[in-house]
Amino acid sequence: MIRIQELSKMYITPSSKTVALENVNLQIQQGDIFGIIGFSGAGKSTLIRCLNRLEEPDSGKIMIAGQDITAMNKKELQLARRKIGMIFQQFNLLDAKTVFENVAFPLQVSNYPKKQIKSRVEEILDLVGLANKSKAYPLQLSGGQKQRVGIARALSNEPSVLLSDEATSALDPQTTYSILELLKDINQKLGLTIVLITHELDVLKHICNHMAVIEHGKIVETGVVEKFFLNP
Ligand code: ADP
Ligand code: ADP
Numbered sequence: 001m002i003r004i005q006e007l008s009k010m011y012i013t014p015s016s017k018t019v020a021l022e023n024v025n026l027q028i029q030q031g032d033i034f035g036i037i038g039f040s041g042a043g044k045s046t047l048i049r050c051l052n053r054l055e056e057p058d059s060g061k062i063m064i065a066g067q068d069i070t071a072m073n074k075k076e077l078q079l080a081r082r083k084i085g086m087i088f089q090q091f092n093l094l095d096a097k098t099v100f101e102n103v104a105f106p107l108q109v110s111n112y113p114k115k116q117i118k119s120r121v122e123e124i125l126d127l128v129g130l131a132n133k134s135k136a137y138p139l140q141l142s143g144g145q146k147q148r149v150g151i152a153r154a155l156s157n158e159p160s161v162l163l164s165d166e167a168t169s170a171l172d173p174q175t176t177y178s179i180l181e182l183l184k185d186i187n188q189k190l191g192l193t194i195v196l197i198t199h200e201l202d203v204l205k206h207i208c209n210h211m212a213v214i215e216h217g218k219i220v221e222t223g224v225v226e227k228f229f230l231n232p
Contacts, residue, residue: 001030001193002051002161007060009046009217020046022217024060028210030160033187033194035208035225037201043217044197048163051195052084053077065160082110085154089166091146093138093153099125100134103152110157124152127189128182144175151182155190162186164196168203180207205229 007024010017020043028034038044049055051062053069062069067080093102103121112120125131128148138146147167154162164183168176184207187194198204204211204225211228213221221228 001032001065002026002028002195003061003063004047004051005061005063007047007050007057007062009043009050009055009057019217021050021057024214024217024219026212026219026222028193028195030193031187031191032210033184033208034196035204035211036195036197036214037199037204037211038197038214039199042214044199044214045165046217047214048165048195048197051161051163052081052086054086082106082157083159084161084163085157085159086163086165087147087150087154087167089169091138091143091150091170093146093149095138097137098134099130099136099138099141099149099152102138102149103156106153106156112157120156121152124155127155127186128152142175143171144178147171147175147179148182151179151186155186155192158190160192162192162194164194166197166199169198169200176203177206183207 004024004026007021009021010019024047036044036047046055050057057070064084069080072080100121103124104117107117107120125134128151130145130148130152133145138149168179171179180203183194208225211225212219
């Protein structure tokens with residue numbers, strides 16, 4: 001489903017050179033919930049942002065659903081991104097738009113059939129448990145509710161992959177738990193692949209099937225999650 005080959009990325013500023021990713025190789029199966037864990041500065045964010053090219057890798061290749069993401073021009077990338085949803089730590093909602101409008105927005109810009117937008121948005125809001133909040137504004141919502149809007153927006157175009165950039169890091173433990181349960185539910189109902197980055201072991205343990213550990217821009221371990229938590 002996702003194949004990352006020899007991916008490298010360096011940040012160069014006038015005063016420093018940082019190797020953020022060094023020859024990263026990973027394979028992620030269709031329908032998996034795959035977690036990437038590492039300390040702050042390890043390269044997690046850079047890695048996940050390379051998957052939809054919010055960050056441009058210096059070298060290497062990323063295949064998603066048979067398509068070479070790294071070889072795409074702007075137009076091709078725009079189309080491919082509709083099938084790669086993303087959710088963020090700070091939710092990244094449009095505060096001047098209602099919940100309904102936030103979720104409808106990606107559909108409008110992707111020329112989704114106008115007559116079907118309303119029913120599609122209602123369907124997804126229902127899926128994330130926010131059917132009764134469609135007229136609310138983000139600032140009127142709790143953190144957990146905001147992330148549910150983020151998830152709904154990410155799912156609106158029926159992506160095959162959902163990327164999660166520390167999506168529960170700004171939430172309290174109880175809310176984190178409910179969002180992780182929602183992601184699990186979505187993974188099962190829709191069969192979409194989820195790739196998440198986190199610095200929290202509990203998040204991985206709770207929902208991931210497979211995981212990778214990243215340190216200083218390199219993948220140092222990969223495998224099924226249980227392998228990492230067996231007592232010696
Ligand atoms: P996190 O560790 O949660 O990923 P960071 O504080 O590392 O967050 O990064 C926050 C933002 O700042 C990101 O957009 C990242 O690209 C940018 N950033 C991180 N480190 C640097 C740096 N050394 N110089 C410039 N920008 C940076
Ligand atoms: P993580 O998500 O694991 O915290 P990042 O991918 O954000 O790690 O960062 C990896 C390394 O790259 C860190 O050393 C960070 O400071 C650096 N970095 C990230 N973004 C930038 C940027 N825009 N400019 C310069 N350095 C950056």
